[in-house]
Amino acid sequence: MIAIIDYKAGNLTSVRLALEAINVTAEITDQPDRILAAKRVIFPGVGAAAAAMESLRRLGLCEVVRHVAARGTPFLGICLGSQIIFEHSEEDGGTPCLGLIPGTVKLFRPTNRFDKVPQIGWNAVRQCAPHPIFEGIEDNSEFYFVHSYYPVPAETSHMLGETEYAGIRFASVVGRGNLVATQFHPEKSGRVGLRLLRNFVNWQGDGRSPPTC
Secondary structure, eight states, rough: EEEOOSSSOSSSHHHHHHHHHHHHEEEEEEEHHHHHSSEEEEEEEEEEHHHHHHHHHHHOOOHHHHHOOOTOOOOEETTTTHHHHHHHEGGOOOOOOSSEEEEEEEOOOOOOOOOOHHHHHHHEEESSSSGGGGTOTTTEEEEEEEEEEEEEESSSSGGEEEEEEEEEEEEEEEEEEEEEEEEBBBBSSHHHHHHHHHHHHHSSSOOOOOOEE
């Protein structure tokens, strides 16, 4: 069973429908026992870091997510779900996050007035290293982004893919062991996004090469 974490925000249904499009069943749940029983876990995201962390605390899910990460269950974070796995976010005046991957999350501060924040639309992802999540996906394929903040891993070894926007090259795909996360929305990225979701469903949570970014 694949569990989609219901933290009372985010695009939960669109992720479930994208999985159904590739004939994969998933359950949207906020129940710790169901999340812990899952073979794979997805944390989708639309919203703000502080509200998401408060919801996770209220639902008793912070330690559940940490336990899922620690025991090796394949885990996919999407958009906000790729941000709160870091230690800290600049959002909402500064928000302590889950700390699953060392690093922080920063706000785009463009100097060019034509670079709008949030970034909304399609942008290319350059693959920094071979990884099962990229199987069958061409380098520099475009995915759909909606975000004002971007991850900054403390270690380059956790950077799997990068994208350029507003004069910044940022980590658009990050990973550590059984964790992988995308700043873009695969469920909104057409055929290439569905391929990435299929790759996650087939991934056993290991087996990536050192990055080259």
